[in-house]
Amino acid sequence: MTTETLPKQENAESALGGHVKGYFERVRGGELGALPAVFGLVILCVVFSVLRPAFLSAVNFANLFTQGAAVAVIAMGLIFVLLLGEIDLSAGFASGVCAAVLAVLLTLQGWPWYLAVLAAMVTGAIIGLVLGSLVAKLGIPSFVVTLAAFLAFQGVVLLLVKDGTNISIRDETILAIANKNVPPAAGWAxxxxxxxxxxxxxxxxxxxxxxxxxxxxxxxxxxxxxxxxxxxxxxxxxxxxxxxxxxxxxxxxxxxPIVVPLIVILLIVWTFVLRRTAYGRHIYAVGGNAEAARRAGINVDRIRISAFVICSFMASLGGIIAASRANSVDPNTGGSNVLLFAVGAAVIGGTSLFGGKGRALDALLGGAVVAVIENGMGLMGYSAGVKFVVTGLVLLLAAGVDALSRKRAASTGRR
Amino acid sequence: MSQGPILELRGINKSFGPVQVLHDVAFSVYPGEVTALVGDNGAGKSTLVKCIGGIHPIDSGEYLFEGERVHVSGPRDAAVLGVEIVYQDLALCDNLDIVQNMFLGRERKSGLVLDEDTMEEMAAKTLAGLSVRTVKSLRQHVSSLSGGQRQTVAIAKAVLWNSKVVILDEPTAALGVAQTAQVLELVRRLADRGLAVVLISHNMNDVFAVSDRIAALYLGRMAAEVKTSEVTHAQIVELITSGRSGELGLKNGNGAAS
Incomplete structure (x- = not known):
């Protein structure tokens, strides 16, 4: 038997060169990673700050974070479902249901904030458990299951907030999440x-x-x-x-803003789970080749269900953040464009709709792009209609880049 | 080689509903040898392999491993014994790298965290032990590998677990000439390391190039188990197509009648 090990030891110079070369090779081969999102973010920021200097103000910069927070958190959960090649169309209204649960318990029932938050998070997890079980055990396509849930949850929110009234939130702790700031010294530390x-x-x-x-x-x-x-x-x-x-x-x-360290913690936790644990590895495996994962002894059904649980759980956190920012919960919380923005954020960030490719960080990068578009166009004075059209086009563009890079990867033998 | 078989099946029967696929099949596999399993389409090769791998439970018959009767009721049981099957469609994840694929489902962990370094070392050692030098980096995605390299990774994955019996389901079916030669060389090396290798193949050239023994299935029956050196190309073809060849093969009629 030979004793040589496979990877050759290289000196530092050529290792660096090899690393850089390897990166460019991967990009040329269609593995764009975060490149489109970062590129788009820079261009958008330059354009908006030239057209509207107010875009660069400190107030607006802070606004960007609190505006984009809920969508970024929901997107982070969606990435788990997207990694499996599935989709959760109900994540937006799931966040609405959880926010409504929070508001009802907090304001109408007078529960303490921590119990209300716990109830909202448990609601999210249960929603995920039901959706995931329907997809994994019954084998209904996730598109259909979550489309049905999308409609049903819209109704649940309406029922919870009693037909169109809105429930205001007065709890200091919940309001602080999106409205209060960390002391400057603590931020630096x-x-x-x-x-x-x-x-x-x-x-x-x-x-x-x-x-x-x-x-x-x-x-x-x-x-x-x-x-x-x-x-x-x-x-x-x-x-x-x-x-x-x-x-x-x-x-x-x-x-x-307090919501920023919150998101950073979520980012670190989910990045750790995806990259450093066997569970995360199995998520990628199921997304890449479910049959191979099954033969390797991975419980594919359990992985599927758990991904939906994580997705809906993160949606509940997104709902709480949205409730905090709006100071209230109404029938439209988590509705309208929230889901589309979240899916858009994940895809723009570089997560593939075909499964098997994506990172937790994608949610933040893509979320930043979505938030900048919405914020910048608001500053420019465009109507909601134009904003919807532009965001829709950006989502389409991102999905197009995803599909093209996949084709490119196939033609260069990377897939 | 005078050693006894490491894996021995006796009188295996297997039916799917009214269709009996395996009739009283006996099959032996010896350490350090390549046993070729041949037979026409529908002869029962895949079913036999899946019975060995625990994917299909056997209806009746004896399953002996290292001389002892064992009960294999699932893929896990087979893996515990040291029986690994490399399927034709390889079962690799394109979006994972070589190391990740080799350890899929059996990751090394230190505490909660994956122990990437140990896994990479073990993978490198296994590939080096098989004298595989064609892959550039262990951290490249499987999607960027050629067919032969993928087959190599799949085989290395099976060998990694100190397995004793490795079953290869048509490993060269989709490969070009040079890559086929590479994989066959690898198959031979596995046997030389003392493993028992079962090679399923339709290609007589491959079978005669690497195997020590040939087992021919005909319509769900074991037509013959012979040493490769004692038979000719034509005899094996006859065994595959009609179940008998002169003195060899099934005695009564074409075997299907009894």
């Missing part, structure tokens, strides 16, 4: 700790791989990633820590 931990994990991982003779990410690439994260997050924290109040003497308004 969290940023520094976050970047340091990220850098430490990356370097330790690379060193361990080098020690075991495996091909590791070159130090220069890790450094570039850490610096990029530090700069992007640093600028965001800096701008969010600027005074946003029109009359600072009367009431001070500065700091990172």
């Amino acid at each position: 969290a940023l520094i700790v976050g970047v340091a931990v990220y850098a430490a994990i990356q370097f330790v991982q690379a060193r361990r791989r080098v020690a075991r003779g495996l091909v590791a990410t070159p130090v220069a690439v890790i450094a570039a990633r850490v610096v990029t994260l530090a700069v992007v997050a640093g600028v965001a924290v800096y701008v969010l820590n600027l005074e946003r109040s029109r009359n600072a003497a009367l009431v001070s308004l500065k700091g990172v």
Whole structure:
């Protein structure tokens, strides 16, 4: 038996070159990753800030986060379902149902906020369990199951909020989620700790791989990633820590909105689950080749159901955030464009509608694009009609890029 | 080789409803040898393999592993014994890389977290042990591999688990000439490492190139189990098509009557 190991040890120079070359090869081969979303985001931001300088103001920057938060959270859950090649059309109204449960318990029944939030989250999980079981066990296409649920949940929201009235939310804690900010000092501290931990994990991982003779990410690439994260997050924290109040003497308004660290935590948790646990690996496997996953001893039904549970659970969190931002819940909470925006966010971010490809981060990148479009066009004074048309076109464009990159991947032998 | 069989089936019967697919089949597999399983379409090769792999339960008959009677009632049981089957359609996930595919469903973990480094090392060692040098990186997606490379990964996946019996279902059916040669070489190497290999093939050239023994199925019966060196090309073809060839094969009629 030979003792040589397969990956060749390379010196640092050629490793870096190889890494960069490998990246370009993947992009040319149709694995665009986050490229379209980042590219689109930059272009949109430049266009809007040239046309409407108000777009760049600190107030508007903070608005972007609170506007896009609910959609990004729902999109993050949707990614699990999309990874399996399924779809959940009911995620929007599922978030509405959960928000209505929250509002009814909180305002009408006088429950404490933590119990009401728990009830809303449990509602979300149960919705997912039912939808997932219908898809996995009965074998009804997810498109049909969730389309039916879409209609039914719309009715449930109406029933819960008693035909068209709206229930206002007065609980301080819930209102704080989308309306209050983290103290500026805490924002900086969290940023520094976050970047340091990220850098430490990356370097330790690379060193361990080098020690075991495996091909590791070159130090220069890790450094570039850490610096990029530090700069992007640093600028965001800096701008969010600027005074946003029109009359600072009367009431001070500065700091990172509380919803931002909330989303960052969700991002870290789901990224960890998808990339570092066997469960996450199995999600990708089922999305890539369900039959192969079954033969490998993976319980495909359980994976399917769990993905729907995660999706609806995240929708419940999205509903809570939406309720907090609107200060109330009405029959349209989670309705109209919420679902389309969430699916759009996931797809624009780079998650494939064909399954097997996607990351939790996609929800944030795509969510940012959707939020910027909505916000920027609002500032330009376009009507809701134009906004819908443009967002629809952007979703179509993203799905087109997805389909084309898949074709490209097929023609270059990557799929 | 004078060792006893590692896997032995005796008097296996298997029916699907009114259709009896396997009649009193005996089949032996020896360590360090390649046993070719041949037979025309519908002869029962796939059914026999699925019975060995625990996918179909056998109706009656004995299943002996390393000389002891065992009961295999599911794929897990077969895997525990050390029996691995590489199916024709490979069962690889295109969107995962080589290491991820090789460990799919049996990931190494340290605590809650996947132990990627150990998995990569083990995968590299297994591939190196099979003298596979055609893959560029263990972290490339399976979608970017050629047919032969995919077959190699699928076989390496089966070998990774210290398996004792590896069953290959038409591993060369979809491959070109050079890749076929590569895979056959790999099959031979598996046997030389002491594994018992079962090769299902329609291609007589492949069968005679690598096998030590040939088992020919004819209409659900084992027509003959012979040493490759003792038979000719033509005899095997006869066994496949009519169930008998001179002294070899089923004695009474065409076998289907009794």
